[in-house]
Amino acid sequence: GAGVSQSPSNKVTEKGKDVELRCDPISGHTALYWYRQSLGQGLEFLIYFQGNSAPDKSGLPSDRFSAERTGGSVSTLTIQRTQQEDSAVYLCASSPEAANTEAFFGQGTRLTVV
């Protein structure tokens, strides 16, 4: 596709369940980022992938959060044993090179934990 695609666009889950959020970056983009945006808040950095390098996981809020990127393309963010405070919009972005270039964002996945 022409842009960054995220699925699902909306997800409602029960507290304690695991969820997987998917991101399809722009073809050829080597860098991929996940951010979290809570209601009315800024963007909180979660994790960054660059090519085959080890990801920068420094923003993951707890060990319930993990992410992988297969084949340097699609990425999945997994949240285990979801809590209500995990409710937010999860944004994925990709860029052609490193973080100091323009990032292209998807429309996000709105996660609601009930």
Next chain:
Amino acid sequence: AQKVTQAQTEISVVEKEDVTLDCVYETRDTTYYLFWYKQPPSGELVFLIRRNSFDEQNEISGRYSWNFQKSTSSFNFTITASQVVDSAVYFCALSEARGFKTIFGAGTRLFVKA
């Protein structure tokens, strides 16, 4: 540590007014990059500008202009003759050249009334 502060949470103006969105940043690096993004009601962030720390020239793009001042660690954004379509949340962001994490401010919500 990196930090981006957007002190204005919400701004409301009437169409055709000029408006300036403030951004103050903190970094210990001498090489870094600053960004502005727009998040319209649809939710997808749109890149507006990138500026590196060695280029303090102000930039103008149509009704948009940016004032970068290293002496005050500020990167302010002005919209001239605002329009209703400018209504959005605007984020300022900072990326250090040696790392890959881009830090965003909390955003400023701009309302432009007809």
